[in-house]
Amino acid sequence: MCETFVWNLNDSVVTPEHLAQTLIKDYVLPQNHQVVIMRVIQEQLSDFKVHISASVGD
Numbered sequence: 001m002c003e004t005f006v007w008n009l010n011d012s013v014v015t016p017e018h019l020a021q022t023l024i025k026d027y028v029l030p031q032n033h034q035v036v037i038m039r040v041i042q043e044q045l046s047d048f049k050v051h052i053s054a055s056v057g058d
């Protein structure tokens with residue numbers, strides 16, 4: 001199974017922490033997975049920011 005969702009990284013209401021908590025609840029995952037999900041979200045945001053910075057610099 002593969003799911004896709006859209007999340008607005010500029011949305012100040014739905015933070016990475018809130019998104020991780022929502023995923024934990026929606027998929028009935030163990031609470032300790034929240035830290036891992038938040039870390040992965042932060043890594044992807046960091047990678048995105050590097051990519052955007054490189055694109056703007058071109």
